[in-house]
Amino acid sequence: MADSGDRPEPPPGTPDDATHAWLASAVDEWAAAIVGNDVTRIAAFMADEWVIVSGSGITDRDTFLALVASGDLTHSAMRTVTPPRIRVHGDTAVVTARITNTAHYGGDRFDADEWTTDVFVRRRDGDWRCVLSHLTPAAAPEGS
Helix, strand or coil: CCCCCCCCCCCCCCCCHHHHHHHHHHHHHHHHHHHCCCHHHHHCCEEEEEEEEECCEEEEHHHHHHHHHHCCEEEEEEEECCCCEEEEECCEEEEEEEEEEEEEECCEEEEEEEEEEEEEEECCCCCEEEEEEEEEECCCCCCC
């Protein structure tokens, strides 16, 4: 318990400033890599075991990166709508934000408004890598 003059203890799961800053910037930098369709930069955020879960099922890292490398999957826009909610539990971090994006898959355009949850794990070397991304469509505003 903090003394009355001390700063209160942060809630459980609140990351330290450096971890919070890195994870928050990772959201924007990873989005920029995806919009740039830059396989090397995209892969730098992912663990080898990374998967993405969406309405169409589970896609593994190699399949996702191959789609980007082939040009079958491209993104022309990606924007964070809400500040990321970041919670750290030891060597695991959960980052959730609302993201809008425009993608092209197989020549067809898709516009998405989604809640994304990324689970990062701190590796032995201290680097954070994403092991899981989960997408949930955002609810349409009432009356739309």
